[in-house]
Structure formats: structure tokens, C-alpha cells
Amino acid sequence: MLSNIISCVLIGLDGEIVNVETDISNGLPSFSIVGLPDTTVRESKERIRAAIKNSGFNFPIKRLTINLAPANTKKEGTHLDLPMAVGLLSASNQISNKDLSEYVFIGELSLNGKLNKVIGVLPIVISLREKGYRKIILPIDNYNEASIIEDIEVYPFENLAEVIDFFRGEFNIQKKINTKNENQKHRIYNMDFSEVSGQQGVKRAMEIAAAGGHNILLIGPPGSGKTMLARRFPTILPDMDIEESIEVTKIYSISGLLPSNKGLIKVRPFIAPHHTTSKVSLIGGGKTPKPGDVSLAHLGVLFLDELTEFQKNHLEVLRQPMEDEKVTISRVNATVTYPSKFILVASMNPCPCVSKMKNYHIFDLEENIALA
Ligand SMILES: Nc1ncnc2c1ncn2[C@@H]1O[C@H](COP(=O)(O)OP(=O)(O)OP(=O)(O)O)[C@@H](O)[C@H]1O
Ligand SMILES: [Mg+2]
Incomplete structure (x- = not known):
């Protein structure tokens, strides 16, 4: 089966949308990532495999291909772990495909399935809002940073299992819509x-x-x-x-x-x-x-x-x-x-x-x- 998950990479301070396409077909078991991944993205295979297994899901023993489109720009960053893992679970029918296309996924995975903080979330969220995306799934540790931006729905999660349960309708998360920015008035210096x-x-x-x-x-x-x-x-x-x-x-x-x-x-x-x-x-x-x-x-x-x-x-x-x-x-x-x-x-x-x-x-x- 085929699935398509949306994520984003940074080029300087500008975000570029990446479509994480996952195909699972019969054949000798293999797992390849194409679309100019750099070393951090290529290494994510091992994290994704362990995170899926340790979160209680099945890692498909088939021929797995992930394409990061557009395939002509170099992709770097561990935050593509989550969209790739969700793509694999979606393509192997472990979650329904239905709502997935409305969300953008960002997050690094630990071997135990925990979502780790990633860098560059603020410029990513700003770029996503400019491009018209409104729903973002990210690690809970990045919530404060993402919450700076108004009119965006941020869904912070602790681990992969929570994300999947959310799409299965088994996990209720209070979506956090940012409408108001914090007061600017407090500057604290320890000297004067x-x-x-x-x-x-x-x-x-x-x-x-x-x-x-x-x-x-x-x-x-x-x-x-x-x-x-x-x-x-x-x-x-x-x-x-x-x-x-x-x-x-x-x-x-x-x-x-x-x-x-x-x-x-x-x-x-x-x-x-x-x-x-x-x-x-x-x-x-x-x-x-x-x-x-x-x-x-x-x-x-x-x-x-x-x-x-x-x-x-x-x-x-x-x-x-x-x-x-x-x-x-x-x-x-x-x-x-x-x-x-x-x-x-x-x-x-x-x-x-x-x-x-x-x-x-x-x-x-x-x-x-x-x-x-
Ligand atoms: N006008 C001032 N009011 C209050 N404290 C002062 C004043 N001038 C100097 N000091 C104190 O003198 C000390 C030495 O100052 P400072 O280290 O800023 O000197 P400096 O010009 O950078 O010296 P150097 O060339 O050795 O780096 C500091 O503890 C500083 O608080
Ligand atoms: Mg000095």
C-alpha cells in the first residue's frame, strides 16, 4: 500500500514542504529511503524500526521504500523520523489514512518511541502558516516554541503510541489553538x-x-x-x-x-x-x-x-x-x-x-x- 505524509525541512530560515511517500510491496525484506537524505535521515531507519516495535506496533517485514519529495533537494534533520514512522504504519494499515493529510508531522524518535525535541520548530511553523497549513503534530518539548505563532493548531505528543492512538480516536488531546501572544513587557537583566x-x-x-x-x-x-x-x-x-x-x-x-x-x-x-x-x-x-x-x-x-x-x-x-x-x-x-x-x-x-x-x-x- 501507499501513503503520503506531510512534513517540512529548513533551508536557512525558510521551510520547504516535504511529502513523505511510503510504499510497501512484496519482495525480499528491505528498507530504503530515497530523495537525497543526508546521514541523519538515513540513520533514522534504525530509530524508526525500534520505535515502531517498542511502541507495540508491527514493523512490516516487506520491501519498504520511502521517498522524500521533492527528490532534488537535500533533506537533513532528525525531525523526519515521525512522518516516516507514521507513513509506514499508515501504509501497513495500522492506522486509517483518513485525516492524515490535514496534519503536518514533525518529531525525532527515541528507540523506545518517545518524541524528542527538535531544532528549528519556530521557523518551520512560521513557514507552514504562510503556506496555509494549520494543524501541526510535534514533540511536547517543542510546544512552547510553536505556541508563539498565532492561528495555528498545535498538537503536542509525548510518544509515537499517543500520536497513533489519536488518529485511531483512542486518545483525546486538547488541541491548542494559539490566538494571543504573551505580554512583551517583562525584561529582566541582572545588571543595570x-x-x-x-x-x-x-x-x-x-x-x-x-x-x-x-x-x-x-x-x-x-x-x-x-x-x-x-x-x-x-x-x-x-x-x-x-x-x-x-x-x-x-x-x-x-x-x-x-x-x-x-x-x-x-x-x-x-x-x-x-x-x-x-x-x-x-x-x-x-x-x-x-x-x-x-x-x-x-x-x-x-x-x-x-x-x-x-x-x-x-x-x-x-x-x-x-x-x-x-x-x-x-x-x-x-x-x-x-x-x-x-x-x-x-x-x-x-x-x-x-x-x-x-x-x-x-x-x-x-x-x-x-x-x-
Ligand atoms: N564607573 C564605574 N562605576 C562602577 N564600577 C566601576 C566603574 N569603573 C570601573 N568599575 C569597576 O572596576 C572593575 C574593573 O572594570 P572592568 O573590568 O570593566 O575594566 P576594563 O576597562 O574592562 O579593564 P581591562 O582593560 O583590564 O579589561 C569592575 O569590577 C567594575 O565594576
Ligand atoms: Mg575589560
Whole structure:
């Protein structure tokens, strides 16, 4: 028999619908997945086999073929486990085909059938809503993230058996329709700009930078408070509105940096890479391109402490993302663009030669200079 289950894969921040077609026919027992699966998807065979068996269903001992359509784009992500398992159970008549086409399935399977949290659920849900899909089945640990988006019916489940029972009408789940977003008003910082004593000139320069979104370089001797000031800079930035919060949360979602108990990110990001960081972690990249620090700092602050310690070519690669407010990364698998609109705050000690200059007051703490 044949079945078709709908799922979604991510290309950068955009979701693309994948039809998981399953065919079961007579012949020598085999299990193949076609349609350009990457290693994580190919490995899912073993997880699906064990999860189906350990959830109390029969794994068909026949010739099984799963096609991930469209077959010309590379598929990656463990979240295709659930649609493939449901496809196999549907094609082997263990659940009825009837309602399945209305739902989109996302979830990684454990060997015992439990549904594990997956990354990138927020951008997937946003893309699905844009494409007109309204009912989404996903792991319970991804519920908070998916619930950010309005007008979508989210069905969170603990394990494969619950999903199948739901379609057999034996499991009642309260469908959760998201209609209202949480209040935006609560920002919590464990430090505040008001704690800075004196330093009126620097404070004024930083306030101007925060108001106008300007980059700022702090120059001063050790102990003059550069790091302390920079860390308090986000506390004087304006609140993020809901669109900004969603944009930032999407990037953290695909990076796998969103905790399960957290929905929307409401605090502007503050990213402070060490000066030994690599170019890839700064700009983004990898076999399947992931966002780098410039994108993780999107709509927030990128803080380069001890600027002069960074390698020159690392600083050079920041030029294009700072000018364009986005970064495009090309790899064999895909070319993706991530946003990178941030305020750069940098700090450095003055060059030793300036101490020899006459009438130069840089070492006077109160007159510590800030160039905006
Ligand atoms: N204006 C200030 N108000 C309150 N605390 C301050 C002020 N200036 C400095 N400090 C305190 O001095 C200490 C040293 O500051 P900080 O580490 O920010 O200096 P720095 O300029 O980054 O030095 P370095 O060049 O060594 O990195 C911190 O504990 C900070 O709280
Ligand atoms: Mg410092």
C-alpha cells in the first residue's frame, strides 16, 4: 500500500514542504529511503524500526521504500523520523489514512518511541502558516516554541503510541489553538546601566549610540570600566517589539539554543565572542550552514572585548555583514542568508605609545574617552 505524509525541512530560515511517500510491496525484506537524505535521515531507519516495535506496533517485514519529495533537494534533520514512522504504519494499515493529510508531522524518535525535541520548530511553523497549513503534530518539548505563532493548531505528543492512538480516536488531546501572544513587557537583566558611577562623558556617548543604533569603541586603561560599561549597554536599548522577538527567536531555534521551557526571546541578544574565536563561529558556516555570532547578535549587541587581540582577517570578515545587515553563506548543500543587524561595541586598551604623548589625559579615569 501507499501513503503520503506531510512534513517540512529548513533551508536557512525558510521551510520547504516535504511529502513523505511510503510504499510497501512484496519482495525480499528491505528498507530504503530515497530523495537525497543526508546521514541523519538515513540513520533514522534504525530509530524508526525500534520505535515502531517498542511502541507495540508491527514493523512490516516487506520491501519498504520511502521517498522524500521533492527528490532534488537535500533533506537533513532528525525531525523526519515521525512522518516516516507514521507513513509506514499508515501504509501497513495500522492506522486509517483518513485525516492524515490535514496534519503536518514533525518529531525525532527515541528507540523506545518517545518524541524528542527538535531544532528549528519556530521557523518551520512560521513557514507552514504562510503556506496555509494549520494543524501541526510535534514533540511536547517543542510546544512552547510553536505556541508563539498565532492561528495555528498545535498538537503536542509525548510518544509515537499517543500520536497513533489519536488518529485511531483512542486518545483525546486538547488541541491548542494559539490566538494571543504573551505580554512583551517583562525584561529582566541582572545588571543595570544606572550602577555605573561617574563617567558622564562615556555614558552620554553610549546613550547616543543606543538611541541611534551606532557602533561604539571604548578606549581606556585596564580597570577603567570598559567591560563593565559594555555589558550594561543592552539595558538601555529599547524593548523589542513582537516581530523583532520572533526574528531573534527563529535564529536561536535553528541554532538549537532555545531551551524547551522558553517561548519567545524578549531580551536583546548580547554576544561576546572571545578573541580566539574562529571565522566560522563569527560569521556562520559548517557543512549545513548555521548562524554565527553576527547573526546570533541580530537586533542586539556584538561585543568585541580587547579588540586589538582579534586577528586582522577576523575583523575584516565583519565588514560585509555590518554593511549589508545580512550574511550569505554558500556550501555544497545550500546557500543561505541570515540577518545580522547588530550594534558593535568594542573595547581596547590604548596603544602604549600614547602614554609618551604630552598632554594626553587618557589615563585619567574620569576623562576616559569614548569615541562614538
Ligand atoms: N564607573 C564605574 N562605576 C562602577 N564600577 C566601576 C566603574 N569603573 C570601573 N568599575 C569597576 O572596576 C572593575 C574593573 O572594570 P572592568 O573590568 O570593566 O575594566 P576594563 O576597562 O574592562 O579593564 P581591562 O582593560 O583590564 O579589561 C569592575 O569590577 C567594575 O565594576
Ligand atoms: Mg575589560
